[in-house]
Amino acid sequence: MKKQLKKAFPYVMLLTAWAVIFAAVLLGERIPKELSLALFTVGGILMGFGAVGIALSRIHLSPERQKEYERSETDERNIAIREKAAMSSWYWTLYLLWAAFFVIQIFVGGLWAVAVSVLVVLHCVFYMINIHRWNKKM
Numbered sequence: 001m002k003k004q005l006k007k008a009f010p011y012v013m014l015l016t017a018w019a020v021i022f023a024a025v026l027l028g029e030r031i032p033k034e035l036s037l038a039l040f041t042v043g044g045i046l047m048g049f050g051a052v053g054i055a056l057s058r059i060h061l062s063p064e065r066q067k068e069y070e071r072s073e074t075d076e077r078n079i080a081i082r083e084k085a086a087m088s089s090w091y092w093t094l095y096l097l098w099a100a101f102f103v104i105q106i107f108v109g110g111l112w113a114v115a116v117s118v119l120v121v122l123h124c125v126f127y128m129i130n131i132h133r134w135n136k137k138m
Helices: 002-030 033-057 063-074 076-107 110-137
Strands: none
Touching: 002 033, 063 076, 076 110
């Protein structure tokens, strides 16, 4: 049963995405612009996850390729490379968030400044949580 739900979930997401986007188009001018944008955004996100899930479920590897893939996932060198890449991307996204924070503070201010501030803080909190989690695993 669980395996069937896992296979059907991407299709459900894709259908839900189309339903949400269709509802946003039908409601059009009768709902506020912000709600319409939110519906289109949720529909787009669901459509992306559903399409990727369907595409990934269609990929079938031979047993040899599957073993090689599993071996490469647990290889210490590959793990170290992924960790370095994750740290580098964390620093770059932090710099980008700080740049967005300063630009919004200077030119816009208000609610957008608060939103970007929250994103910067959450970015750092996620980093600390992951450091704690990985320290427990090591």
